[in-house]
Amino acid sequence: MKRYHLTTFGCQMNAHDSERIKGMLEELGLGEAVDQADADVMVFNTCTIREKPDQRFAAHLAQARALKEHDADKVIAVGGCYAEAQRERLFQLYPFVDVAFGPGTIPHLGEWLGAGGEGVARGSFGIGEERSFAGVLPMHRERRFQAWVQVSMGCNSKCAYCIVPSVRGREVSRRPGEVVAEITRLAREGVREITLLGQNVNSWGRDLAPDVRTDFGELLRACDSVAGIERIRFTSPHPKDFRDPVIAALAECEAVCEHVHLPLQSGSSRILKAMRRTYDRDRYLRLVDRLRAAVPDVALGTDIIVGFPGETEEDFAETLAVVQEVRYDSAFTFVFSPRGGTEAAGMPDQVPDDVKRDRIERLIAVVQRIAAERNAERIGRTEEVLVEGPSRTDSSLLRGRTRRNTTVNFAGDADAGDLVDVAIEGATSTTLRGRQAALVAA
Ligand code: SAM
Numbered sequence: 001m002k003r004y005h006l007t008t009f010g011c012q013m014n015a016h017d018s019e020r021i022k023g024m025l026e027e028l029g030l031g032e033a034v035d036q037a038d039a040d041v042m043v044f045n046t047c048t049i050r051e052k053p054d055q056r057f058a059a060h061l062a063q064a065r066a067l068k069e070h071d072a073d074k075v076i077a078v079g080g081c082y083a084e085a086q087r088e089r090l091f092q093l094y095p096f097v098d099v100a101f102g103p104g105t106i107p108h109l110g111e112w113l114g115a116g117g118e119g120v121a122r123g124s125f126g127i128g129e130e131r132s133f134a135g136v137l138p139m140h141r142e143r144r145f146q147a148w149v150q151v152s153m154g155c156n157s158k159c160a161y162c163i164v165p166s167v168r169g170r171e172v173s174r175r176p177g178e179v180v181a182e183i184t185r186l187a188r189e190g191v192r193e194i195t196l197l198g199q200n201v202n203s204w205g206r207d208l209a210p211d212v213r214t215d216f217g218e219l220l221r222a223c224d225s226v227a228g229i230e231r232i233r234f235t236s237p238h239p240k241d242f243r244d245p246v247i248a249a250l251a252e253c254e255a256v257c258e259h260v261h262l263p264l265q266s267g268s269s270r271i272l273k274a275m276r277r278t279y280d281r282d283r284y285l286r287l288v289d290r291l292r293a294a295v296p297d298v299a300l301g302t303d304i305i306v307g308f309p310g311e312t313e314e315d316f317a318e319t320l321a322v323v324q325e326v327r328y329d330s331a332f333t334f335v336f337s338p339r340g341g342t343e344a345a346g347m348p349d350q351v352p353d354d355v356k357r358d359r360i361e362r363l364i365a366v367v368q369r370i371a372a373e374r375n376a377e378r379i380g381r382t383e384e385v386l387v388e389g390p391s392r393t394d395s396s397l398l399r400g401r402t403r404r405n406t407t408v409n410f411a412g413d414a415d416a417g418d419l420v421d422v423a424i425e426g427a428t429s430t431t432l433r434g435r436q437a438a439l440v441a442a
């Protein structure tokens with residue numbers, strides 16, 4: 001049996017695309033190799049959101065090249081956003097790559113392997129016009145009780161720093177019937193938690209044909225009504241698309257978890273304008289108030305970029321002030337990374353690296369202090385936890401996630417996939433610690 005090895009970089013959308021790539025390869029009869037060295041087909045699902053993933057991919061590809069030098073029959077396949085961004089030069093840069101495909105052209109890999117015989121028709125790239133949902137491919141899911149469900153692909157926003165629209169194209173929503181049918185099938189297979197995925201997930205539905213046009217709030221309600229689905233998450237939403245019907249659905253749907261990822265990017269209205277985020281500081285803060293009024297115990301996460309071109313110390317101070325005012329439960333923090341072809345890459349007043357580094361360190365310190373305080377507030381409460389397996393740090397403990405999306409390590413005897421009540425006894429900035437309630441009572 002031929003075997004494949006897949007390395008994934010980047011976001012949840014890529015992780016989900018990788019489940020489809022694996023499913024497709026397994027349908028073609030390939031088995032999964034644990035080590036890259038044992039694989040006949042080495043696949044990379046790449047990310048290019050910042051320079052760092054580009055560099056990590058280059059290092060991994062060098063290893064694959066070395067393996068191929070020992071065995072010329074091995075196939076190297078490169079997919080994802082970096083491949084799409086470099087589609088014109090990929091085979092020049094890396095002549096040892098056999099086949100490449102973008103996020104919308106995953107089936108090309110299967111067609112290439114199926115038709116050409118491995119290593120024969122080299123050097124072809126999936127064609128953009130074939131862009132289609134990975135949702136139509138078979139899927140290899142890592143956990144039987146959790147699943148990602150792609151509801152849209154692409155993005156119509158024009159955030160000045162972001163390469164996503166140019167590599168994933170304009171937004172296309174999946175039809176609601178198709179999404180609900182997939183979730184119903186997943187529920188029958190034992191899935192209890194779904195995460196709806198889209199680059200701009202809450203703008204879902206606007207591009208649908210008039211006969212099925214609806215909005216993200218209605219989609220949440222439809223998912224909530226599927227029997228067996230006990231938790232619904234979604235990512236990544238855009239603050240501009242949290243309209244009243246969406247907030248009402250968050251408040252009213254029992255399965256929708258009390259967790260919202262609300263990318264801030266900057267706390268300075270001047271920088272937000274230059275970023276083309278379409279909201280300012282005050283509008284963002286009003287949205288936080290509306291969400292907290294509708295869902296009182298909601299956990300808020302965010303994405304923040306420091307060092308966007310032209311960002312002054314005063315702008316950065318405004319970002320710190322918003323972080324202190326909102327008190328996020330978690331935050332992903334990024335140093336601005338110029339991406340070829342984006343508006344921000346060509347802007348004057350690029351911020352020097354040492355200033356960016358200093359700002360990110362100061363930001364992380366504030367984010368971590370607040371996250372630790374927020375988590376400490378949970379001590380003494382009982383949280384519903386979906387058990388995911390043994391703890392990564394202590395195998396005598398179990399690991400799971402609260403509805404508010406915090407990881408909990410706890411003493412207990414439940415099985416993966418169970419929902420249990422856990423008494424929270426300790427906290428760090430990223431995790432909680434506790435004891436399964438049944439054991440507490442014993
Ligand atoms: N569609 C999502 C959104 O709008 O939030 C996710 C976009 S991206 C995968 C995730 C995060 O990466 C963004 O929210 C942004 O904070 C960050 N990011 C995007 N481009 C970046 C860049 N050029 N430099 C640094 N961070 C960047």
Ligand code: SF4
Pocket residue numbers: 155156157158159162163164165199200238
């Ligand atoms: Fe990128 Fe902005 Fe679209 Fe998010 S909303 S994917 S940051 S362009």
